[in-house]
Amino acid sequence: MNVKKVDHIGIAVKNLDETLKFYQDILGLECAGTEVVEEQKVKVAFLPVGDTEVELLESTEDDGPIAKFIEKKGEGIQHIAFRVDNIEEAIEEMKTKGVRMIDEKPRYGAGGAKIAFCHPKSTGGVLVELSEREG
Ligand SMILES: C[C@@H](C(=O)O)C(=O)SCCNC(=O)CCNC(=O)[C@H](O)C(C)(C)COP(=O)(O)OP(=O)(O)OC[C@H]1O[C@@H](n2cnc3c(N)ncnc32)[C@H](O)[C@@H]1OP(=O)(O)O
Numbered sequence: 001m002n003v004k005k006v007d008h009i010g011i012a013v014k015n016l017d018e019t020l021k022f023y024q025d026i027l028g029l030e031c032a033g034t035e036v037v038e039e040q041k042v043k044v045a046f047l048p049v050g051d052t053e054v055e056l057l058e059s060t061e062d063d064g065p066i067a068k069f070i071e072k073k074g075e076g077i078q079h080i081a082f083r084v085d086n087i088e089e090a091i092e093e094m095k096t097k098g099v100r101m102i103d104e105k106p107r108y109g110a111g112g113a114k115i116a117f118c119h120p121k122s123t124g125g126v127l128v129e130l131s132e133r134e135g
Pocket residue numbers: 010037040042044055057065066068069072078079081102108109110111113115117119120121125126127129
């Protein structure tokens with residue numbers, strides 16, 4: 001597996017605009033854009049920090065993964081995403097090594113990335129996202 005960097009840290013929030021006040025006005029980060037990713041039932045805001053990004057996630061539906069996460073655990077860090085150079089190969093390697101994949105095929109991720117999630121029960125308790133994209 002060739003992990004290049006931490007692509008982003010995904011943070012579940014109830015209200016994107018409210019939380020952006022902390023990241024923008026207090027931390028001084030810039031919001032590089034927002035996007036609705038229908039398949040994940042989220043509205044996403046990206047805030048680059050050095051070589052990585054903070055990804056703020058607000059649910060667009062009551063039954064989405066972010067809504068469920070907040071219901072059970074409250075707001076906070078929901079996943080960490082690692083950048084890989086070939087996601088299909090990375091998924092196969094994970095499976096071969098016994099990791100339980102939530103996604104066995106890449107899905108659409110924000111910014112046109114190809115993404116796949118690994119189940120927290122087989123990663124030591126962290127929801128891990130694999131992400132392949134340019135840049
Ligand atoms: C836009 C995109 C992008 O970057 O481009 C994104 O990031 S979208 C980001 C949002 N999309 C996703 O998260 C998609 C992948 N996520 C999922 O499929 C789901 O959220 C699961 C991770 C499978 C959890 O599903 P669900 O809540 O129905 O399962 P569950 O409550 O039965 O949880 C099973 C066990 O996993 C734990 N668990 C649940 N969510 C967790 C999380 N985020 N981190 C660590 N552990 C977690 C629960 O506490 C429970 O443990 P116990 O049994 O010990 O209590």
